[in-house]
Amino acid sequence: MPEPLLEIDGLTKRFGGVVASDGIRLAVAPGELHAIIGPNGAGKTTLIGQLTGELAPDAGRIRFGGTDITRLPAHRRSLMGLARSFQITSLFLDFTALDNVALAVQAHAGHSFRFWRNARRERALREPAHKALARVGLVERAHCIVASMSHGEHRQLEIAMGLATAPRMLLLDEPMAGMGPEESQRMVALLRELKGELTILLVEHDMEAVFALADRITVLVYGRVIASDTPAVVRLNAEVRQAYLGEQEAVIRHG
Amino acid sequence: MRALANPRNLVVAAILIFLALVPVYAQARANPYLLSLFTRIIILAMAAVSLNLIMGFGGMVSFGHAAYIGLGGYAVGILAQEGITAGLVQWPVAIVTSALLAVVIGAFSLRTRGVYFIMITLAFAQMIYYVGVGLERYGGDDGLSIDRRSQFGGLFNLSNRTVFYYVCFGLLLASVYLVWRLVNSRFGLVIQGARSNDRRMRAIGFPTYRYRLVCFVIAGTICGLAGVLLANHTDFISPATMHWTRSGDLIVMAVLGGMGTVLGPVLGALALLLLEEALSGLTEYWQVILGPLLLAVVLFARGGIDGMLASLNRA
Numbered sequence A: 001m002p003e004p005l006l007e008i009d010g011l012t013k014r015f016g017g018v019v020a021s022d023g024i025r026l027a028v029a030p031g032e033l034h035a036i037i038g039p040n041g042a043g044k045t046t047l048i049g050q051l052t053g054e055l056a057p058d059a060g061r062i063r064f065g066g067t068d069i070t071r072l073p074a075h076r077r078s079l080m081g082l083a084r085s086f087q088i089t090s091l092f093l094d095f096t097a098l099d100n101v102a103l104a105v106q107a108h109a110g111h112s113f114r115f116w117r118n119a120r121r122e123r124a125l126r127e128p129a130h131k132a133l134a135r136v137g138l139v140e141r142a143h144c145i146v147a148s149m150s151h152g153e154h155r156q157l158e159i160a161m162g163l164a165t166a167p168r169m170l171l172l173d174e175p176m177a178g179m180g181p182e183e184s185q186r187m188v189a190l191l192r193e194l195k196g197e198l199t200i201l202l203v204e205h206d207m208e209a210v211f212a213l214a215d216r217i218t219v220l221v222y223g224r225v226i227a228s229d230t231p232a233v234v235r236l237n238a239e240v241r242q243a244y245l246g247e248q249e250a251v252i253r254h255g
Numbered sequence B: 001m002r003a004l005a006n007p008r009n010l011v012v013a014a015i016l017i018f019l020a021l022v023p024v025y026a027q028a029r030a031n032p033y034l035l036s037l038f039t040r041i042i043i044l045a046m047a048a049v050s051l052n053l054i055m056g057f058g059g060m061v062s063f064g065h066a067a068y069i070g071l072g073g074y075a076v077g078i079l080a081q082e083g084i085t086a087g088l089v090q091w092p093v094a095i096v097t098s099a100l101l102a103v104v105i106g107a108f109s110l111r112t113r114g115v116y117f118i119m120i121t122l123a124f125a126q127m128i129y130y131v132g133v134g135l136e137r138y139g140g141d142d143g144l145s146i147d148r149r150s151q152f153g154g155l156f157n158l159s160n161r162t163v164f165y166y167v168c169f170g171l172l173l174a175s176v177y178l179v180w181r182l183v184n185s186r187f188g189l190v191i192q193g194a195r196s197n198d199r200r201m202r203a204i205g206f207p208t209y210r211y212r213l214v215c216f217v218i219a220g221t222i223c224g225l226a227g228v229l230l231a232n233h234t235d236f237i238s239p240a241t242m243h244w245t246r247s248g249d250l251i252v253m254a255v256l257g258g259m260g261t262v263l264g265p266v267l268g269a270l271a272l273l274l275l276e277e278a279l280s281g282l283t284e285y286w287q288v289i290l291g292p293l294l295l296a297v298v299l300f301a302r303g304g305i306d307g308m309l310a311s312l313n314r315a
Ligand SMILES: Nc1ncnc2c1ncn2[C@@H]1O[C@H](COP(=O)(O)OP(=O)(O)O)[C@@H](O)[C@H]1O
Pocket: A015, A018, A019, A020, A038, A039, A040, A041, A042, A043, A044, A045, A046, A047
């Protein structure tokens, strides 16, 4: 196995009495699409938050590209090539879609203590932003105010902002949540395209998508890793079936 | 080019031309009061424009912005009292002290958000206010008369009211232009992004705190310069200039005029001070009329006067 791009060891996070991350140990190889599944409240979003630097872990270490990033602030991690999309859409609602993505480009184009030139006319910012929008299929919507766009489009825009920074690794927190079947299908197609270009950590509830896309799957329950393996092995894992998959199927059938 | 000739821009252009011609009119009517009133409006408009840079574009609602007006004014007053009347000393001293004060206030307050930010900026401004009250040597509570306006040698004579008006008007236009360049630059987009969604800004790689601090300092500095002008205008400086209600006035100007654009606060300053002038001529209780008027603007015209003008464009 090659040197992992992301290495998590003993990661622990408590919220009062709740142990949201319980000694998580996990490695993601370069180029891998690594899915994280687990029931609601399992600690998936909390894990992503610690990876991006929004939450400080109580214990454990995170290494990215061989560097210990456990204590780095969020913006530094982003500049190292770790990009995320938010489960709850987090965009600049009063800006246009293109402005949103161009800001992400700008964040990675040197410092922004530039006070005079009109940034909206800088091709070095606008062109990569356009490309990222085209990538997710939003290019005709470039000049729409984000607040007026649909939920599905917001999810696509989240991905475009991640891509615009040309990251080494993309952390996606339920990119398909709340999407219709057609939009979901497009998202799966996009993820399939991205797979191989960059390393992806995907948190997703859509099991069909996860098993179709993932190289490896980690199952999280009550903040603990109960399995981390290839889809074929995880599918057969009795503990996983009991703890999660069966319950999930029931939910899908009845809910 | 057709887009430029929309109703809103025509109104704004008319107002700017009007402002440029005020001294001519005042002279023709032999009405020095009018000139004095509009000088004051222009100076406070400049302060409101600077406040709007942080409040409207940056989402930093400072309730202590008048502190910089006072600081700029005291720099002029104290130096004059000590016999230093050279503008080339007074003005840079005022600008640098305002910037330093903004660094200190900003460094603390920008670690907080929302109501806490408002309260901390207010608390700092109140501290500065009481420092002013305590300056026995410089008049304390009663303030300090300024016998000579800032001297610029043969360059221009600020004691000439018309010259002074045009200096203020020029500096207002320069501030508006500066803020306009700023908000459209990379720097300005970071400031607006941080207002819109600071968490996301950090997630995409911006250390937003330092950008917001620099913005806060730029605004404080412009406002300090407005304070220099105000002290020269009134030939007087006192702690009352820094009272929290003065900071409130600046907020009202920005909100009334419209926070979404660079020129909004200029319209707001004009509207507020002219209304105040007209209403206080009618009744002692003019604030009873002004209050509901403000309420109506906030409730029914979110973009302020400028927003109403802009909606004419679409009509
Ligand atoms: N900021 C917080 N404060 C307190 N408890 C939290 C916080 N964030 C998450 N939790 C708790 O941590 C656990 C894991 O939550 P989360 O990471 O959101 O799970 P998931 O994303 O897998 O649904 C839950 O029990 C949740 O209630």
